[in-house]
Amino acid sequence: MPSTNSYNPFRNYGIHLWGEENFVVENGEIKIDFGKKPSLVQITRQMREYGYKGPLLVRFPHLAIKNVRTLFNHFERAKQEFGYKGKFKAVFPLKVNQYPGFVTPLMEGTKDLEYGLEAGSKAELILAMTLTNLGRPITVNGFKDREMISIGFLAAKMGHDITITIEGINELELIIKEMDRLGSPMPKIGLRIRLHTGGIGLWAKSGGYSSKFGLTSTELLEAMDLLKSSDMIDRLSMIHFHIGSQMDHISPLKKAIREAGNIYAQLRKMGADNLHAINIGGGLAVEYSQHENLINRNYTLEEFTNDVVFLLKEIATAKSVPEPTIFTESGRYVAASHAVLIAPVLELFSQEYSEKRLRIKETNPPLVQELYDLYRSICEKNAREYLHDALDHMESLLTLFDLGYIDLVDRANTETLVHLIIKRAIELLHGKPSREIKTILDRVQERYLVNFSLFQSLPDYWGLGQHFPVMPLDRLDTEPTRSASLWDITCDSDGEIAFNIDNPLYLHDVDVKKEEYFLGFFKVGAYQEILGMRHNLFTHPTEVTVRFDESGEWHLENIIEAQSILDILDDIDYDTKEIERKIRQIFEENRNLENDERKEILGELYLYLSENGYLRTINFSEGAQRCD
Numbered sequence: 001m002p003s004t005n006s007y008n009p010f011r012n013y014g015i016h017l018w019g020e021e022n023f024v025v026e027n028g029e030i031k032i033d034f035g036k037k038p039s040l041v042q043i044t045r046q047m048r049e050y051g052y053k054g055p056l057l058v059r060f061p062h063l064a065i066k067n068v069r070t071l072f073n074h075f076e077r078a079k080q081e082f083g084y085k086g087k088f089k090a091v092f093p094l095k096v097n098q099y100p101g102f103v104t105p106l107m108e109g110t111k112d113l114e115y116g117l118e119a120g121s122k123a124e125l126i127l128a129m130t131l132t133n134l135g136r137p138i139t140v141n142g143f144k145d146r147e148m149i150s151i152g153f154l155a156a157k158m159g160h161d162i163t164i165t166i167e168g169i170n171e172l173e174l175i176i177k178e179m180d181r182l183g184s185p186m187p188k189i190g191l192r193i194r195l196h197t198g199g200i201g202l203w204a205k206s207g208g209y210s211s212k213f214g215l216t217s218t219e220l221l222e223a224m225d226l227l228k229s230s231d232m233i234d235r236l237s238m239i240h241f242h243i244g245s246q247m248d249h250i251s252p253l254k255k256a257i258r259e260a261g262n263i264y265a266q267l268r269k270m271g272a273d274n275l276h277a278i279n280i281g282g283g284l285a286v287e288y289s290q291h292e293n294l295i296n297r298n299y300t301l302e303e304f305t306n307d308v309v310f311l312l313k314e315i316a317t318a319k320s321v322p323e324p325t326i327f328t329e330s331g332r333y334v335a336a337s338h339a340v341l342i343a344p345v346l347e348l349f350s351q352e353y354s355e356k357r358l359r360i361k362e363t364n365p366p367l368v369q370e371l372y373d374l375y376r377s378i379c380e381k382n383a384r385e386y387l388h389d390a391l392d393h394m395e396s397l398l399t400l401f402d403l404g405y406i407d408l409v410d411r412a413n414t415e416t417l418v419h420l421i422i423k424r425a426i427e428l429l430h431g432k433p434s435r436e437i438k439t440i441l442d443r444v445q446e447r448y449l450v451n452f453s454l455f456q457s458l459p460d461y462w463g464l465g466q467h468f469p470v471m472p473l474d475r476l477d478t479e480p481t482r483s484a485s486l487w488d489i490t491c492d493s494d495g496e497i498a499f500n501i502d503n504p505l506y507l508h509d510v511d512v513k514k515e516e517y518f519l520g521f522f523k524v525g526a527y528q529e530i531l532g533m534r535h536n537l538f539t540h541p542t543e544v545t546v547r548f549d550e551s552g553e554w555h556l557e558n559i560i561e562a563q564s565i566l567d568i569l570d571d572i573d574y575d576t577k578e579i580e581r582k583i584r585q586i587f588e589e590n591r592n593l594e595n596d597e598r599k600e601i602l603g604e605l606y607l608y609l610s611e612n613g614y615l616r617t618i619n620f621s622e623g624a625q626r627c628d
Ligand SMILES: *Cc1c(COP(=O)(O)O)cnc(C)c1O
Pocket: 093, 095, 096, 141, 242, 244, 245, 246, 281, 282, 283, 284, 329, 330, 331, 332, 333
């Protein structure tokens, strides 16, 4: 058996680059490398058996918990290495994923760590107050009004360790007013600083001078005056910055830490005696790349934690201030890998190019005959040469057709044979397609219709061109031979992931009328769910959590079915009772229908209304191989 971890762009889809050792390929299937190692196909089949059709969002809470622990362990290691005396704490920023199927097990599984939640809105703050383990940190960012600040006071009165980060002087004034009204205990105060260091990546706007957030140097001085004059300087405990998401390089972070470290030291010297924490925000990048040449992250977690700890120690020593508690708010890094979207392929659009579609005649035009011979004798040694010959012949034959020398059957045979030869050539030249072959692949790409909505499930692909790792769940022991573009089931032409020669996706040639074929989209656990749009009224897919018990046995829990058609209409404020009444009325007034017939039709319609709007997978013909 070939080694499954060796680099083969055709077969392992770059798992060694993006997989974080969470998955393994065994016996041609991708499996979770944990406990009894269920394969994703097995999980999908089980859900089918329970009666759930359409796309699935599968959650693996153990992966998010693992990421948090890895982060803590790395900081612990770096602290020891540099003899750092400050603490390390972290919060999960709720805006990255607020779904209960994610947050609840995350809080449950990290109880023993100094790990809490970050809120950026009132609703998120209510979640943070409810779900954060008491005593663990809560931080509040974003724009705040009086009411939001009051809620922060109430959290402090519940006994929460809460820090409200001020984005502007007016927010500080509101806190002072609320302090007069509500009294102690009150939240701790953080100051978000506006760095001169620019932000980075696709999400650069969070950092730098023109950033939406944070206090300028002048405002910082003003804030200090206000805190002192209102006798609240002892509440100032944290300074905060966030330079943007998915930082691909470490250097802007290093600059930002130097800047923040010096501000921290200055403010302490100015009398902020309880200022003890620097919150370095989020931005830890996730590797989404499936190809070596597209890797986007230029640092490891080890380098990241070493740099943070080393720089802060250096500044604290130089300025003779205590080494600060380090806070992080990494969201994408914690959440992305925990969710996988599994979607069935419904159709392949150039399936007509199969051998059984050939209509070879008794006597064929010489070039068609030659194509046929090339197809029957192509082998590894001659594959490249035969491929070139086939493409030449195709050009000539198409010209002959235009001039009227060959007929439509000859032309159809030409197209089919050339496609078959290309397919064979790719199989034979496996592993290392040249630029030339990739260009050909671009021309002959297969369109895979996939039962999902890109707008609902991969909105960052639509909005920002963010690539997500994608691969089939099985057949991983056979070469995929088709260059693939993926179409979703919305009626929007933007609902497509086109074949891209620089980031190619190859899939298998499957007759989906006979066999099922599922694609997995990985690392969709950060931002995608809540940003997802209900374009065409497709809803959040059916979700399920995979939990492992102590013996490594896996269990499917917390199944939440995709919304029914009536529910989503209700969500956009239709009166669904009225819809039902209207349908019934129109049927009742239709005199062409017998009573029984009417009842039957209505019954069927009601059934559809109560189901979700994704497509049912096609029925397989009698006796054909199928999944469930
Ligand atoms: C969005 C956000 C984060 C999370 O950023 P990631 O790139 O997901 O780690 C952290 N802190 C603040 C203030 C944010 O706005």
